[in-house]
Amino acid sequence: MSRFSKSLLALALAGLAGSVSAFDNYKGLGRPATEAEIKAWDIDVRPDFKGLPKGAGSVDLGAEVFEARCASCHGSFGESNEVFTPLVGGTTQDDIKTGRVQSLRDGSAPQRTTLMKVATISTLFDYINRAMPWTEPKSLKPNEVYGILAYLLHLAEIVPADFELSDRNIAEVQKRMPNRNGMTTDHGMWPGKGLGNGGKPDVKNVACMRHCKKEVQLVSSLPDYAADAHGNLAEQNREVGQARGKVTGAKSEAKAAEPLSESARLSQLANTSGCMACHGVNGKIVGPGFNEVMAKYKGQAEAETQLAHKVKAGGAGVWGSVPMPPHPQLSDADAAALVKWILSGAPAK
Amino acid sequence: MANPMKIRAASKDGVTEVKVLMSHEMETGQRKDSSGNLVPAHFITELTATWNGKTVLEAQFGPAVSKNPYLAFKFKGGAKGDKVVVSWKDNKGDSRTDEAAIA
Numbered sequence: 001m002s003r004f005s006k007s008l009l010a011l012a013l014a015g016l017a018g019s020v021s022a023f024d025n026y027k028g029l030g031r032p033a034t035e036a037e038i039k040a041w042d043i044d045v046r047p048d049f050k051g052l053p054k055g056a057g058s059v060d061l062g063a064e065v066f067e068a069r070c071a072s073c074h075g076s077f078g079e080s081n082e083v084f085t086p087l088v089g090g091t092t093q094d095d096i097k098t099g100r101v102q103s104l105r106d107g108s109a110p111q112r113t114t115l116m117k118v119a120t121i122s123t124l125f126d127y128i129n130r131a132m133p134w135t136e137p138k139s140l141k142p143n144e145v146y147g148i149l150a151y152l153l154h155l156a157e158i159v160p161a162d163f164e165l166s167d168r169n170i171a172e173v174q175k176r177m178p179n180r181n182g183m184t185t186d187h188g189m190w191p192g193k194g195l196g197n198g199g200k201p202d203v204k205n206v207a208c209m210r211h212c213k214k215e216v217q218l219v220s221s222l223p224d225y226a227a228d229a230h231g232n233l234a235e236q237n238r239e240v241g242q243a244r245g246k247v248t249g250a251k252s253e254a255k256a257a258e259p260l261s262e263s264a265r266l267s268q269l270a271n272t273s274g275c276m277a278c279h280g281v282n283g284k285i286v287g288p289g290f291n292e293v294m295a296k297y298k299g300q301a302e303a304e305t306q307l308a309h310k311v312k313a314g315g316a317g318v319w320g321s322v323p324m325p326p327h328p329q330l331s332d333a334d335a336a337a338l339v340k341w342i343l344s345g346a347p348a349k
Numbered sequence: 350m351a352n353p354m355k356i357r358a359a360s361k362d363g364v365t366e367v368k369v370l371m372s373h374e375m376e377t378g379q380r381k382d383s384s385g386n387l388v389p390a391h392f393i394t395e396l397t398a399t400w401n402g403k404t405v406l407e408a409q410f411g412p413a414v415s416k417n418p419y420l421a422f423k424f425k426g427g428a429k430g431d432k433v434v435v436s437w438k439d440n441k442g443d444s445r446t447d448e449a450a451i452a
Contacts, residue, residue: 077370
């Protein structure tokens with residue numbers, strides 16, 4: 001478990017003790033975790049060995065347990081390349097001295113083994129203790145984990161054959177880990193050049209230790225014209241969870257509230273009243289296209305009033321057998337305006 | 350002198366299983382280094398395993414065997430505490446002999 005989750009737990013516990021009021025809104029829901037529950041959950045071992053259980057295991061004990069529980073996947077010597085890459089191999093006595101694994105740099109090992117890569121012995125202990133064996137995680141006793149770890153370290157020639165690893169000498173062994181100085185954070189998520197940004201860190205946020213600014217100063221922001229490029233961001237985020245979209249696009253909404261130009265209003269009206277379902281702007285769909293209507297009635301003085309009446313009352317026969325349904329919901333003024341708009345050829349614009 | 354082999358031998362139902370992990374470069378002689386020169390061949394040619402002085406396995410290795418070879422085999426017989434001795438020779442005349450007690 002990471003340091004992060006542990007501090008989260010501490011925070012949660014502090015919250016429990018400090019502010020009971022936080023639970024007042026949820027009476028009868030949940031209960032504080034018991035000490036035993038937390039103990040069962042809080043099993044992580046940190047690089048400074050905080051959380052390391054007391055115990056000891058010899059190489060011989062480890063060899064026995066490894067053969068019984070681990071060897072079927074990892075091979076008797078941790079050499080198996082069948083399930084995952086080998087656990088052991090690729091490290092030399094020189095690496096143990098320098099703390100940097102040479103074969104990682106020159107690529108002389110066929111593949112990266114666990115002991116080539118891992119920098120902290122606590123990681124190995126934690127992982128074996130937490131996740132192994134694959135089929136029965138957390139079934140190993142602390143002494144067995146110490147033993148398995150001692151056996152692996154012996155295979156890598158980090159400790160002698162008669163070594164007994166324990167919570168007292170594990171810090172000494174850490175000083176012999178082949179890649180103890182090999183851990184870096186100064187690289188991208190994809191370290192190589194093929195993917196990503198060529199191995200540069202994705203972010204570089206160095207904590208300020210002195211002469212720090214006291215206030216946050218905004219030095220740049222999105223220009224107004226770009227702020228609503230994607231609509232109102234606040235509406236595009238879920239209402240639950242931590243992420244909240246900034247309210248953007250307020251200005252354009254204000255514009256939308258302003259009265260539309262007459263032709264835009266009529267175009268919208270034609271859409272909402274259902275005209276566009278049957279009439280195309282430039283051709284027949286079910287009824288005649290607006291351009292055909294315009295051509296037919298062009299120059300006829302009474303056409304406007306006749307057609308306005310027809311829009312409201314419905315009609316049939318002029319353009320074929322399909323009748324035009326009545327539209328009584330339109331006001332007289334709107335019907336007249338629509339007809340005028342159609343006959344003036346506006347829809348095509 | 351090459352690094353020691355790792356040997357485990359376990360007897361069960363009258364059959365002994367021996368597992369050996371050798372530490373050897375096993376260069377094929379076909380590879381070129383970064384400056385384009387051939388890397389000279391260096392591989393194990395002969396391997397012998399004995400149990401209480403009796404030969405139980407003889408093998409001839411070649412350049413097709415991988416680096417740091419792993420070998421497992423079984424033979425009939427063997428009791429707890431008996432000695433299994435494995436030795437190899439390579440094409441440069443180097444050799445190595447290691448032993449383990451049957452568990």
